[in-house]
Amino acid sequence: MTKHALKLTIDRQSAVPLYKQIKEILIKELQAAAGETGRPFSTEHELVERFHVSRAPVRQALKELANEGYVYRERAKGTFPVQEMPVRPPGLELGGLVGFLRDQGMDCKSKILSVDWVLPTENLCEILRIEPNDKALRISRLIMLKGKPLVWAQTYLLVPEDFQPGKRELEEAESVFVLLEREQGILISRGDHQIYASGASQMVAEVLDIKDSEPVLITETKLYTRNDRLIGWRKAVHIADDYKLSFSVNR
């Protein structure tokens, strides 16, 4: 049972904030001790003494752990680990689905169908609040799982015309967003999602290799930069039943 030695102390010289170091240590310990039932977790006081810090970084670490579902806290009672560690797959995260599925050991491939500049449809003009002659970069990507189509995503981006990612480049990067950040310094920091079910259109059916009007799950996302500028829109069509979005809501 003696695994890798767990990092036990914090580094005051590090540029990494204390609360983040504490959080990382606690996450590792929680994962190492996963399954042990009902044992109590350290109190704020114990952590303050253990790490020789004030309450603020301890509280910030515990608060983030609670927000992310690792522990729950009850006033006057204490802090307790949740029984089942959160899985938090992406899907509503922004980009990176392919990498995630691969990490899970799934046979997952991504194919760029096309990269081109297009004139927006009327619908798209309204959504992105642009004029009909403002061109947008359209990236069409098909994600395959075990050789079968899983998701077809089309992303429209309002970016300078000198952003010209190649197909291979995109396939290697696993997400447009990392290229955007690397080459243009543009960071996508928020997505407004709408999720609904629908029947596959003829084109969708063709791309995903299913029958016409078969059920599909559609997520439409408005993409915003760090400065809250609306910079793009994405529509992803997911095969029904095979693809499930998962996530938690706390209150």
Next chain:
Amino acid sequence: MTKHALKLTIDRQSAVPLYKQIKEILIKELQAAAGETGRPFSTEHELVERFHVSRAPVRQALKELANEGYVYRERAKGTFPVQEMPVRPPGLELGGLVGFLRDQGMDCKSKILSVDWVLPTENLCEILRIEPNDKALRISRLIMLKGKPLVWAQTYLLVPEDFQPGKRELEEAESVFVLLEREQGILISRGDHQIYASGASQMVAEVLDIKDSEPVLITETKLYTRNDRLIGWRKAVHIADDYKLSFSVNR
């Protein structure tokens, strides 16, 4: 344009924490000034002076406003309102869809189809980790919008047998959860959601008054109490196209 006077000061005698009072005031001001473009928001320093408080409550208020999508903050630059106020409809919130739709001025009714104690199916036993002879309370509810079925939700709860809500009681309460809290002191505090599209089964088609195998959106939710105890499961079937889940993801 002179609406109700905005509350401008905080009440130190109130039991409501300062940061919540500040947050509420700021939300009202943001909504009142919605649409005005690009104006800067108060800095932490200004708010400290305005409300005569220390930085902590101001920071907590601003942090929550940022988490909830009202403002975004940039280090060394400032805090700025987002252009479009978040709408935040529920749907993934826990309970209260009916009330929300009514607030939006929609003609929305809720009908309890049945309330009964049932033996769990094999599938449900696995999900809730119970024995096949542990009974569960099943509540079947149909939500109608403009006279047409919108959502069919079935909730299974592991609760003491003396919790016997009546149909009328449930319809008035708008959600089982408020009754659970009021009558049993049980607070549902977390939901693990799975969302997918599927074709309507024969039974679903009948209840929702649609054709067999028409697309539907399904959300399955595991319900947890404040102590992280798995206390129930809910499966909700939504009419396709008419019903869209909406929400934001920040990173």
Next chain:
DNA sequence: CAGTGGTCTAGACCACGTA
């Protein structure tokens, strides 16, 4: 350079649950 938000210290008082 001054001003911003991010982090941290070292205290304090409180409401609430357990014993």
Next chain:
DNA sequence: ACGTGGTCTAGACCACTGT
């Protein structure tokens, strides 16, 4: 009565942005 987490004060130093 005691310990828990929730809130608050009044300071401090830092990295970064804009001028």
